[in-house]
Amino acid sequence: MRISTYAMHQTALETLLRQQSTLSRTQEQIATGKRLLSPADDPAAAVHIAELERALAESAQFARNSDMAEARLSLTETALANAGETLQRVRELVVQANTGTMDDDSRALIASEVKELLNELLDIANRKDANGEYLFAGYSTLNQPFVRTAAGIAYVGDQGVRMLQIGPAMRVPDGQSGQRVFVDVPAGNGSFVTAANPGNTGSGVIDAGVIADRTAWVPGDYTLRFTSPTTWEVVDAASTVVASGTYTSGAAIEFNGARVTVTGAPEAGDAFTISRAGSKDMFSMVEDVLAALQAPIDTPADRAQVTTRLGAALTQIDKAIDHLLAVRGEVGSRLSSIERAADARADLDLQITQSLSELRDLDYAEAVSRMNRQLVGLEAAQLSYVRISQLSLFDYL
């Protein structure tokens, strides 16, 4: 084909320019380390990259959320452990005080320590986290949750539990409300609470009792009355006698599936209440102990009263310690589920990073060898252009 001189130069020039532009593109790829310089280079990959990067950013946020939840749950766990230790000490003191040989002075000494322990427990319940938020206040984290009132220590927080998002479809509570931890402790043995009537004149002492037969148990408020020092009867809320019998100190008294034991010598007319268990807060438990320790003991009846109260308190504190352990178990299981979520997240992140790298990152070996090839091509084109453009018939005229 006939070629015009102008077109020959033009074509050669355009080829050179094109080679230069592909070379500069390769150079830019190498300099940035990115395979795609513009979304238009590979639209599908560009969209995928944006999605993967979003997923990574989201995952990083979930990791931060997890850290936050973990930090608070650890604080919660420590607080629960401390509360458990405090109650354990109270329990020891109760056991110590409940021996018959205690005189009033020793009891007063124990009472003052229990008082300190109560303050300690209150402190723990009002602990704050690093942000200055109360740990056990539900949603009302800026207000002190446990306050002293005329009627004792009251919970003024709420029952809210904050959840944090630690995975695309996974949320964990980052704590427990004060209600759940310190207030909602099952009272008595969990089914009923026993107490001696304050007007009792005998030395009868009632224990906390147990449910002997769960199926026969009819929840309700009952009163165990001694019609004489040797006979008893149990009446329900409607004063209907549901059981009666002859009293022997230390023998089991059973009615409606429940079993209680009275020891000592009750007088006729003495009564013990066996009422439905609701919940009881830990502070009032300790306050009960305190009150029992501070009560004067003048008569055997007084001693029986104190012994009954301390015995009930002991059962109660055991319940509270169990309760704290249960709550700690919940917290622990949350911590481990955070850890599992972190493992899953790490796996996913790795996969995403790998896919992202495949889509986005440059294969340097390939790019460098491509650049060399392009360099050779450009040099050859330049050289051949110079040679060819020198050829002219006019040189020979």
Added chain:
Amino acid sequence: MADLMSNSVSALLAFQRAIAVTGHNIANVNTPGYSRQRAEFISRGGQPSGDGYVGDGVRIATVRRLYDDLVAAQVRTTASSYRNLEIFASYAERLSNLLGDTDTGLTATLQKFVNAVHGVADAPTSIPARQVLLSEAESLRDRLQYMDARLRDLETQIESRIRSEATEITAIAKSIAQLNREIEAESVRTGQPPNDLLDQRDRLIDELSERLNVTVVPSGRAMVSVFVGTGQPLVLGAEAATLSTRPDVFDRTRSIMVIETENGASDITHALTGGSLGGLLAFRSELLDPARNAIGRIAVALTEVVNEQHRAGMDLTGALGGDFFGIGSVEVLARASNTGSASVTVTRSDISALTEHDYILRRTATGWDLRRADTGEAIALTGAGTAADPFVAEGLSIVVGGTAAAGDEFLIRPTRDAVRGFEVLIQNPEQIAAAAPIRTTADPGNLGTGTISAGVVTDRNHPQLLAPVTIEFLSPTTYSINGSGSYTYTPGAPIEVNGWRVEISGAPETGDRFTVGSNANGAGDNRNALLLADALRGPVLNGGTTSLDSAATRLTGNVATATRQAQAGRDAQKIVHDDNLATRDSLSGVNLDEEAANLLRFQQAYQAAAQMIQVASTLFDALLAATRR
């Protein structure tokens, strides 16, 4: 002898001309649009003699331009397509890079905002975390507005390029008409083709074809007519029309293309294709406008989703959440030539039904008619168009006031200008409503195992939303609300009161109480922040199938794909175009070696002809010498 002499002289003259033509070719080796010329030799008819015809030398019949109309037409067609795709691709690349930056793109910015919402959920009482959310909201606003501003910049650039293209096209058309006149006159006067004028005209037509598709038809003796669009005459022989821009009948800030002839002006915006002008118009209507609408729609949906959820929450001060973002309203543009007094108000009523299209609302003889602005597809309207019963279509509520004349039209752009009004309305970090407005409590004295859920707000506008409500169990299977009524209890079934919903499950006992009330002081509550984060990730667009970030990635993907296609088309067209150029150049281009050879050839011939005069002279001298004796 005289014959021999005149024979030689004719040859001398002819070769001189031929050398001149060669010289002209050499001189124009770098002239764009120049077609090489060739002196066409023709032998002069011989004189009859008894010995037969003896030739009488040579003459130049014409100086021919080596040019093929068919090849030229092909070059123009491909030049037009190539320029069209080149312009389209170059603008598309800019758009695609703007939208696609993975560090600053919409998807990344949106995710940062969602992360900041989680940050508030992690520590609802933390003012710094709330401040971060506000800053992220502001960067989201800045990002959207930056994108929108860049798109509007592009629009302005295209607008001014369209205007200058129109001016240039008109100037070229005038030059072509002028050349037509000169060429016609020269051809008539000399009977020979005015090659260099023809080249100039062809060159101008080439330039024109780079700006838009043209059809060239010969007319008169040597004139051509040029038609554009769907057959509108731009040049008719010696007459040229004017291609100009006029403000759009709806939006006076943008131009339409108008061709003005003696018969008046007509809008040919949609008929113009090919070339740089076609590329600009196509980019504007196919990529730029949809991209602005799409970004606007994302901003609208974002605003709606965030505001809706934010208003359902409670802030640190115990007040219900307000609007988080503000957004530009629906643009309604009346046609300049409307004769009625009608006014049209359009609001967005359903985000999930909202589209990325523009619409034209037209008053017909009997009612109103809604069509898509780009395709003209009819859209069904429900309602009466009154404030009480507005027209509803495509997620819009349309209220028509005043009196319209038949034929009056309104352009409705649901999302085009939304981003310009996009703003962050929350200024104070405490106003971020991270908490739910209500909280539920189980009475500590409850004896049963009943538990109450945290509660969900179903109607944030309920006047009694925050009023305390007590649910008390009258028996294990019935409950009263605020001391009245007796409702049957089903564990886990929703209980809806005062715009909220809770579920009680387990086995409550007689006398057990649950209370629901205001969450004032619930500073540590993050329920609404979590719901907000969920809502931001939820499918809210396209009938509840597309989330905000898939809408953003979809936009990036669409623009990138269109760019890729345009680039591929451009590269393919470039090859075809180069091929056609090579074909044309192989016929019309000057080759210096060829001209050098021609030069040698004609020089030698010239020298030979000169030698012939010498021969004639010698012969003559011989004859004279013979007769002198």
